[in-house]
Amino acid sequence: MKKLYGQRAYVQSAGVKNDMEVDGFSIAVCREMDIELSRHRSRSFDEMREWGDDLGQFDLIVALSPASQRMALELTRHNHLEVEYWPILDPTGLGESREAKLAAYRQSRDQIRERMIARFGPPTEPGAAGQDESDSAAA
Secondary structure, eight states: OHHHHTTSSOOOOOBSOOOSOOOHHHHHHHHTTTOOOTTOOOOBHHHHHHTTOOGGGOSEEEESSHHHHHHHHHHTTTSOOEEEEOOOOOOTTOOSSHHHHHHHHHHHHHHHHHHHHHHHOSOOSTTHHHHHHHHHHHO
16 A cells, blocks of 8 residues: 555554464565565554554555454444455465465455555556556556
């Protein structure tokens, strides 16, 4: 989000649980787009609240799995904020070779990027639009 839109919105990443480090394949395919995830830490909705992030101060929650959608709807039932579900391919466990796994992760990354552009409009950050040009050149 920050790569495409900069600081125009406050964004926080969270999930149902936080028991995993960011997947190495996710780090690799995001690095291809100059997005640094190696220092990113997964956090749960509960941790967000513990750290002072009140879900009521957000306008939108984007859920990428049915489990996170259910959790977001439950946690926000008393708040006036929108919850959107974006059905994105879960690449974990797909592909047998390293290249096949990377291809599945790239597909998921690109699905998320396409949904962001459809929802929030064209990228506003310098360099982010350049990725669009290389995407169409590769098509």
